[in-house]
Amino acid sequence: MIRFEQVTKSFPATGGRESMVAVDELSLEAPTGQITVLVGPSGCGKTTSLRMINRMIDPTSGRILIDDQDIASVNPARLRRGIGYVIQSAGLFPHRTVVDNVATVPMLLGTGRKKARDRAREVLELVGLPGDFAERYPSQLSGGQQQRVGVARALAADPPVMLMDEPFSAVDPIVREQLQDEFLRLQDELGKTIVFVTHDIDEAIKLGDQVAVMRVGGRLAQLAEPAYLLAHPIDDFVADFVGRDRGYRALGFSEAPNLPMSNEPSVPLGTTPEEARAATSDRWLLVVDEEVPQGWVEPARIEAPIEPSMLDRGGTVARVHGPLRASLDAALSSPSRRGVLVDDDGRLVGTVRAADVVQAIERVERPEIDPAEIAPTAAPVE
Numbered sequence: 001m002i003r004f005e006q007v008t009k010s011f012p013a014t015g016g017r018e019s020m021v022a023v024d025e026l027s028l029e030a031p032t033g034q035i036t037v038l039v040g041p042s043g044c045g046k047t048t049s050l051r052m053i054n055r056m057i058d059p060t061s062g063r064i065l066i067d068d069q070d071i072a073s074v075n076p077a078r079l080r081r082g083i084g085y086v087i088q089s090a091g092l093f094p095h096r097t098v099v100d101n102v103a104t105v106p107m108l109l110g111t112g113r114k115k116a117r118d119r120a121r122e123v124l125e126l127v128g129l130p131g132d133f134a135e136r137y138p139s140q141l142s143g144g145q146q147q148r149v150g151v152a153r154a155l156a157a158d159p160p161v162m163l164m165d166e167p168f169s170a171v172d173p174i175v176r177e178q179l180q181d182e183f184l185r186l187q188d189e190l191g192k193t194i195v196f197v198t199h200d201i202d203e204a205i206k207l208g209d210q211v212a213v214m215r216v217g218g219r220l221a222q223l224a225e226p227a228y229l230l231a232h233p234i235d236d237f238v239a240d241f242v243g244r245d246r247g248y249r250a251l252g253f254s255e256a257p258n259l260p261m262s263n264e265p266s267v268p269l270g271t272t273p274e275e276a277r278a279a280t281s282d283r284w285l286l287v288v289d290e291e292v293p294q295g296w297v298e299p300a301r302i303e304a305p306i307e308p309s310m311l312d313r314g315g316t317v318a319r320v321h322g323p324l325r326a327s328l329d330a331a332l333s334s335p336s337r338r339g340v341l342v343d344d345d346g347r348l349v350g351t352v353r354a355a356d357v358v359q360a361i362e363r364v365e366r367p368e369i370d371p372a373e374i375a376p377t378a379a380p381v382e
């Protein structure tokens with residue numbers, strides 16, 4: 001566990017600038033094996049807080065403990081051996097190959113070159129960069145791939161603690177989502193103690209086991225689990241920061257109960273217009289490939305056997321018992337207004353209507369929003 005105890009950092013006055021408090025009496029715990037996200041507007045002290053954990057910056061007052069040991073008493077070089085650090089621009093050595101970039105830390109720690117490189121290849125595979133990626137140079141990789149190398153490098157020495165400072169913010173939104181999903185899968189396997197900095201509340205909600213919202217002036221506004229934060233922002237600042245559609249986004253944390261499903265007629269790719277028209281009396285018909293939904297067609301409007309280019313792919317697909325938000329979105333986005341539900345292997349199970357999902361939402365108990373059950377964990381507001 002990493003514990004901040006009333007940690008303050010002020011930077012001294014320089015060149016006409018007044019001294020400034022970057023982090024103000026921060027107290028929080030980042031539990032072992034979990035992801036704690038620090039989120040807040042620019043300049044609220046996130047990076048400063050993170051850098052105090054590996055002693056790139058020392059606090060002005062207060063203490064930081066890792067597993068009950070005050071890090072002020074640990075030699076910074078030794079401390080950093082147990083802490084992986086990933087930054088926004090990946091920070092790779094441009095003149096070293098990918099595998100050598102990743103092997104650098106284990107080699108610095110005394111692992112032989114061959115063993116370090118073997119380990120580097122293993123870790124690269126773990127982050128989705130197998131085989132020949134290892135011999136490329138950073139400039140021969142996309143931004144997203146470079147970030148993966150950055151993560152691999154931080155993981156190479158197998159540190160129990162990882163500090164991540166906006167690691168995914170320099171890539172486009174689609175790649176960012178992929179990296180986030182992979183990161184969560186990896187963390188499921190590795191169970192590191194992670195402190196993650198971002199200014200993006202959606203990223204914080206998605207990745208955090210707990211989320212610490214900070215306000216400018218380096219003060220903790222609220223520390224809570226994502227679902228709790230969405231349901232109970234402690235004040236206007238947090239409510240604004242968390243965003244307007246927080247009620248809808250909270251559905252991302254509610255598992256769908258047994259929704260009333262209909263059997264949906266479906267036809268495979270290659271079905272002729274006559275067969276398609278015979279398969280349903282409805283305007284829309286679902287098309288599958290080996291039971292996996294592909295999209296919808298309007299049988300009345302097709303003149304040739306169904307091929308992928310004819311499909312309306314607007315509808316999203318949700319897992320049965322996945323989050324309610326996904327079931328509702330599947331229904332709302334479907335051209336037929338029937339939301340497609342699939343099993344864990346992506347095969348069609350049935351369809352559901354938005355009204356039925358909404359009814360289920362009304363019925364679902366929400367223990368996370370019962371304030372009597374869970375007291376908000378938050379710093380007192382001024």
Ligand SMILES: Nc1ncnc2c1ncn2[C@@H]1O[C@H](COP(=O)(O)OP(=O)(O)OP(=O)(O)O)[C@@H](O)[C@H]1O
Pocket residue numbers: 011012020021022040041042043044045046047048049199
């Ligand atoms: N070395 C320094 N000297 C003086 N002031 C500093 C120094 N480092 C940071 N600051 C100031 O401390 C405050 C907090 O900075 P920090 O980088 O921790 O914020 P942040 O929340 O990470 O911001 P961003 O999201 O923009 O990166 C800012 O006002 C910044 O200007």
